[in-house]
Amino acid sequence: MIRIDLKRICSVAVIAMLATPALGEPVTIAVWMHEHPPRLALDEKLVAAFEQANPDINVDLTIFPNAQFEQRLQIGFASGDGPDLFNSGSFNIGQYRHSRLLAPVDLKTVGVDDLNELKAKFGIGIAGAEFDGVAYGLPTEVSNYACVANNALWRTAGLNPAKDAPATWEEMVEVARKLTRRDDGNVPVVRGFDFNWSDPIFMWLTFNAMVNQLGGTVIDEAALTADFDSVQVRTVMDFWSAWANDWALGGPQYTASRDAFLAGELATECTFGSWGRDQFKAAGIDYTFFPVPRWREGTVDTGFNAYAYYMMVNANAPPERQEAAWRFAAFYASQGEALFEEAGLFTTVPAVQELESYTSDGSNTIFTDELDKAVFSPRVPGFNELGDALARARDRIVINHEDASAALGELEAEASTILGRF
Structure with a gap:
């Protein structure tokens, strides 16, 4: 049953109402969000609570299936029929900002005096929407990854993640070898x-992060330049290639890692967030989280990249709708406790970490400790094209066994061409 503290929600809505007195006819704002089934009932209640406390604003909320959302946004913006307020990810924010579609956060309407106060109110999740000291969105979900062990499969191999979890990528090789079970043909039946390997987005969130750990940076956000032909990139690519070819521990030919973990065919997976708990429970998996490994000779203490979803305002909307949109955005993003307890979405609103439902699970500290060290994947125009190019180069090296130096050199040239369009 959905449990929502309407008293608390309405009190925040009243504060939003008092910030701007109601004048004239109500303003209607179009709000577009992607579908997240556990959140939908909460969305309806939040809209109702906000409208009740803010009779000068009508919220026209439209929910789109995930697979269609970004395409519908792009079509809407191109035709001039886009929303006033929309909820999109840090992956796309660089493209929207470059296209001048994003209005800076209206600090006064949100109820703060400066960026520091904004960060204090919404936490470090603001970082993914901040450029040159200006914020362009308010976080409604902030995520990062940890590794998760299937305790039963680890026990079968005589291992215990509480004491045997690898701290380095080099140790991960040895642990994975012990956990892997093979058939008579030496093919892994349990990795x-x-x-x-399933989607190019993970080349940003995981591969790019491993480059970051070595002190490398594949994209300079400010200069819009690429550096894919570096020692750090080559080191990570060689490791991935050896994983699939030399050590035969996995590769793109196998069931995708998340699906394999839930099916009991993979002992360890490192691209689940805290939101994965319900899926583990449904699959009957007893699990243990542990931090993403680092390189033994790494220079930066960071795990996999962070990502977030933000309420962002269309810079082309009329001023009165922009102001109303920021009022609703501030109200919605302030509901971190309800988002966590009712929809399983973590935000960095400070009150979330004080909830009993948060503090009662000790593994939550793994995610927050890692989040403090995490960086966001490069927020640049052409983000998806660049990810596709990186995945193609990976497959040329890992699957086709092409020369890595040649493939990475051509990748850098392709990336420079993509970035050169902006």
Whole structure:
């Protein structure tokens, strides 16, 4: 049953109402969000509570299926029929900002005096929407990854994640070997660990992060330049290639890592967030979280990249709708406790970490400790094209066994061409 503290929600809505007195006819704002089934009932209640406390604003909320959402946004913006307020990810924010579609956060309407106060109110999740000291969104979900062990599969191999979890990528090789079970043809039937080869987005969130750990940076956000042909990139690519070819511990030919973990065919997976708990429970998996490994000779203490979803305002909307949109955005993003307890979405609103439902699970500290060290994947225009190019280069090296130096050199040239369009 959905449990929502309407008294608390309405009190925040009243504060939003008092910030701007109601004048004239109500303003209607179009709000577009992607579908997240556990959140939908909460969305309806939040809209109702806000409208009740803010009779000068009508919220026209439209929910789109995930697979269609970004395309519908792009079509809407191109036709001039886009929303006043929309909820999109840090992956896309660089493109929207470059296209001048994003209005800076209206600090006065949100109820703060400066960026520091904004960060104090909404936490470090603001970082993914901040450029040159200006914030362009308010976080409604902030996520990062940890590794998760299937305790039963670890026990079968004589291992205990509480004491045997690898701290380095070099140790991960040895642990994965012990966890891997093979058939008579030496083919893994249970993999000890594998990377998430399934979608180019994971080349940013995981591969790029491993480059970051070595002190490398594949994209300079400010200069819009690429550096894919570096020692750090080559080191990570060689490791991924050896994982699939030399050590035969996994690869893109196998069931995708998340699906394999839930099916009991993978002992360790490292691209689940705290939101994965319900899926583990449904699959009957007894699990243990532990931090993402680092390189033994790494120079930066960071796990996999962070990502977030933000309420962002269309810079082309009329001023009165922009102001109303920021009022609703501030109200919605302030509901971190309800988002966590009712929809399973973590935000960095400070009150969330004081909830009993948060503090009662000790593994939550793994995610927050890692989040403090995490960086966001490069927020640049052409983000998806660049990810596709990186995944193609990976497959040329790992699957086709092409020369890595040549493939990475061509990747850098392709990336420079993509970035050169902006």
